[in-house]
Amino acid sequence: MEEKTFKLLEKMYSEFSQRFEAIDEKFGEMDKRFDTLENEVKKNxxxxVELENKLGDKIDALFDGYKxxxxxxxxxxxxxxALAEKVDKQEVEIRVIKGAK
Incomplete structure (x- = not known):
């Protein structure tokens, strides 16, 4: 009986060890993926920042040009x-001159 219990415990221990190893392996893979994502976020x-610096000056220049x-x-x-006003005055003067003849 004790030997059966011992073998059962040994089998359970072996299965748990395998599962924990698989879990550790998956966590390792996840860590690698997170590191990759973190690097991509830093690059982005x-x-x-580079785009903001490049475009900031250009936007300022465009705004100055717009102003x-x-x-x-x-x-x-x-x-x-002012020219339209002069033309209006001259038209009145021409009418007056033509009307005086």
Missing amino acids: RNSI QNTEAINRLETKFD
């Missing part, structure tokens, strides 16, 4: 309004 972070274009358009609108 670095790439994002300059807006200011130029505003100046042209002012000049156009």
Whole structure:
């Protein structure tokens, strides 16, 4: 009876040992995968920072150009309004001159 119990315990121990080894192996694989993922995340972070640095200057330059274009358009609108006003005055003067004849 004791020998049967001992063999049963020995068999159980062997099975548990095999299962624990399999679990340890899977944890090792998971650790490798997590390390790979961690490295990829770091690479992505670095790439994002590089892009932000490159694009930041370009976006600032584009915004400056946009502001300059807006200011130029505003100046042209002012000049156009002044010219339109002169044309209106000259049309009135021409009518007056033609009406006087």
